[in-house]
Amino acid sequence: MANESTIPASGDSPAGASGEQETPVYQNPVERNVLMGVLLAGAFVMILNQTLLNTALPAFMADFGITASDAQWVTTLFMLVNGIMIPVTAFLIQKFSTRAMFLTAMGLFITGTIVAAVAPVYLVLLLGRVLQAAAGGMIMPLLQTILFAIFPRDRRGSAMGMFGLIIGFAPAIGPSLSGWIVDHFPWQTLFLMMLPIAVIAMVIAFFLLKNVTENTDPKLDILSIILSSLGFGGLLFGFSSAGTAGWSSAEVVISLVVGVIALVLFVWRQLKLDQPMLELRVLRIPMFTLNTVLGMVMFIAMVGGMLILPLYMQNMADFTAMESGLALLPGAIIMGLMSPVTGRLFDRFGGKWLAAVGFILLTATSLLFARLSADTSFVYIAAVNAVRMVGAAMVMMPVTTAALNQLPQTLVPHGTAVNNTLRQVAGSVGTAVLVTVMTVTTRDPAEYGVEGMVHGANVAFLVSAFISAAGLIGAFFITNSHGEETGENRLEQIHPKN
Template sequence: MIIGAFVAILNQTVLATALPMIMKDLKITASTGQWLTTAFLLTNGIMIPITALLIERISSKILFTSAMFVFLIGTIISASAGTFGMLLTGRIIQAAGAGIMMPLLQTIFLLIFPRERRGAAMGLMGLVIAFAPAIGPTLSGWIVDSYDWHYLFIVIIPIAVLDIILSFIGMKKVVELKNKKIDYLSIVLSTGGFGSLLYGFSSAGNDGWSDPAVITTLIIGVVFITLLIWRQLKIANPILEFRVFKYPIFSLSVILSSIVMMAMIGAEIVLPLYVQNIHGESAFHSGLLLLPGALLMGIMSPITGRIFDKVGAKWLATLGLAILVGGTIPFIFLTADTPLWYIILFYAVRFFGISMVMMPISTAGMNALPNHLINHGSAVINTMRQIAGSIGTAILITVLTNVTDDGMPSKSLAVTNHAAYAKKAMDASLNGMNAAFLVAVIFAILGLILSFFIKNKPKEGSSAKYLQK
C-alpha cells in the first residue's frame, strides 16, 4: 500500500520542472500547461471525500487493486501522449486512482495496528505524504534533463504493475462493509463543493483574488459545501460523516495539519523561484538543493512515529512547530548574496520540525475516533490537507506578487539606466519572497500556539477529551 500511495502522490508534483519541455513539445502556453497539475489536484481532491463511501461498500482488496489499475491506465495514456488533450486525460485518470490511495491507506493502517503502535505505522505514511511530493521536482528535473518527458510516466509503469500483482497476493479484506444506500445528491454536492473550492484557491494564486472566475468558484464551493454538511447531518446514511468534528482533538489535529501544510508550501513554492531567478540555477539544481530536507523528513517520519507511541503528540508537536518557526525565520532575510548552503541547512531544519508534527498530530486525531468513523476521519483530514495546500499556495503567491509589483521600478528606467532597473527589479523580487516567508512564519507561530492545547498522552478510553482546559 505504501508503494502504491508513494507513486500516486509522487505524481502530484512530478511535472513541476518538466512543464517548460512539455509546453515546447506540445506547443502550448504556460496557462494551458498548468492544467496538467491543476486538473490532477482537482480530481484528486474530489475523489478523497467520495472514498469514505467506497471504503464502506467495496472490499479493501478490490478497492486498492482497482485504484492502482485506474492509476496504471492513466499512467500508460500519459506515457504515450502525443497531444495535450491525451496527456490531460491521462493525468485526470491517474488522479482518480490516486485520490483513493491516501484515505484507504490511512484507514487500513489505523485498523490493522493497535492504538499503541499506530504512531510507528503512521510514521511510515509520512514517507508518502511529504517525502514523495518533495522529491518530485528533483526527480522530474533529472529525467527531463537526461531523457524525454514521457519517461516521467514510463518509469512508473513497471512499479504500478508490480504493485497490482503484490496486491492480489498480499491484500486482505480489512474494513467491515455496509450495504448503505447511496445518496447521489451528496456526491454531486461534494464534487461541486470541493472541486470549486480547490479550483478557486488554485486560480487565485495566478489570477488574483479579485478575478470574477475566482470569486464565483469560491462562492459556489462555499454554498455547495454548506449544503453538503447540512444534508449529511440530516440523512441516515451520509457519504461523509461530519460528526467527526465532535471530537475536539480530531478537530484540533485537522486545524494543525492544515496550518503545517500551508507553512510547508511556502518553502516548496517560493524557494525554487529564489534559487532559479536570483541565483540563476537550473530547475534540476533548485530541486536538488531541497532534496536533503526531503530525505531528512523521510528518515525522521518513522522515528517520530515511534516516539509518539511512547510520549504522545503534545511535546512532539510543540517542539516540532518551534523548530519550524525557527527554521523559517531565516528565510525572511534572504538576499541576492545568501549562500546556497544556508538554503539547504534551514530548509532541512524546517522539514525536521514538520516531521515531528505532521503524522503524530494526525495519528492523535485519528486515535480520538471510534473505529467505525476512521474512514470518514481519514477522508476529512486528507481533503482538508488538499484545500490547505491550495489556500497556502494562493496566499503566498498573492503576497509575493503584490509586494514584488509594488516595488518594481518604472519601465522608463530600463531605457535610461538598465543596470539600475535590474537592481531595483531584483530587490523587488527579493522583498516579495521575504514577505511570503513572513506569512509562512505567521502560519507556523499560529500552529505553535494551538499545540499547547493538546494533552500530553491520552488515557485509553478518554479519546474524546484530549483538549486541555
C-alpha cells in the same frame, strides 16, 4: 474467497464499535510488515506521480504543439480530481471492501498510466492523468484506514511514520528525477517506469490483502457527490489560481463563490442524511478537530514556504531552476527520513511535545527566512530549509495519527477523508495567501532594486512565522494522543442520544 475475510467474526461487532479493545486483523508481524511494504510501494508511485511531470511540461508543449497554459493542466487537473476524490472515498470504503478498493485504485492507476504513455493527442494524455488522479485520491485515505486496522494502537505511530517517509520522499525526488529522464529519454518513460512497481504491488496485494473494514452498504446520494465535487473542486481551483491570476480575476472569483455555496449546501446535506457520504460529525470530537486544525496550520506554513523559496531564488537571487530544486531537496529527503523516527517517538511519548518542538522549529526557521537578501547564500537557504522540514516531520504524521486515534475503527474512513481533504484545502489557501502577501508587500523595484522584491518574500515568511506560532500554542492543548478511550463514548459524541 479467503482473501475477502473481514475483521468481525460472525456475531462480533466491528473493531472499535464498542468500548472493547480493538484487535488488528493481521496478528503475524511478518505478514503485516510485508503487506505494509506492498501498500507503501503502491502509494509511492501514485504520490511520486504528483510532481513527476512538473519539469516535463516543455516536452509536452513541443510534442503536442500546445501553449504553456495548456500544458499546466497536466498538473492542475491532477490536483483537482485528486482533491475531489478524497471525500468520496469515505463512502466508497464503506460500500466496498478495502481489498476491492485497493485493487481498483491500482487498476485505475495502471490503466491511466498506460493511456498517458501511449497518448496520440494531448486530450488523451489528460484522460490518463484523470484516471491516475482518481486512483491517487482514493489511495491516501484508504491506506491510512488499512494501516489503522492492521496495526495495534502502540504501533500506529511507527506505521504512519513509514507512510510519512513515502509522502516526504516521493515528491522530493519527482522534479529532479523527471528532469534527468526528460533530458535523456522520451517523456513516455516517466509513465512506463512506474508500471512494474504498480503491477507487482497489485499482484501481491491480491494474495495478501484482506478486507479490514465493516461494509455498511450505504446508499449512494448523487447530490452529495455533485455538491462535494463543486465545493472542494471550486475551492482548490480558486485558491490555487489566486496567487498567479489575482484575487479579482473572474476565474478565481467564480470558482470561490461556486465552491463556497456548494460546500455550505454539502455540509447542510451531510448533517441531514441518516447515512452521510462524509460523516462531518467527527469534528464534534475536540481532539480530532484540534489535531486536524494543527495539521492544516502546518501545511499552510510549509506549502506556502515551499513555493516562496523557489520564487525568491529564481526571480530575486539569480539562482537557476535546478539550483532552487537542489536547495529544497535535502530538506524534503530529511523530512522523509525523519518521519519513521517521529513515528516511534509518537508511540512512546505521544504527540504534544513532538508537535510543540516541530512548531518551534517551523516558527524559528520562518523568522530566519524573513531575513533574506539578494545575496543570501545557497548553503544558508538549504540548511535552514532542512531544519524547517525536520519541524514539519515532527508535526505532520504525529498530529494526523493523534487525530485518527480518537475515532473508533468504523469512523476511521470518514476521519481520514475529512483530515486529508481539509489539509489539501489548507495547502491551497496557504499558497494563495502567502503569494498574495509577497506580491502586495513587494516594493517598487525601480526605487528599491532587487531588495524591494526580496522585501515581499521576507514579509511572506514573517506571516508564515505567525501562523506557525499559532500552531505552537495549539500544540500545548493536545491530550490523549493514543486515543485509549474510543468506542461508544466517541459514537455518543457524534450521535448524542435523546
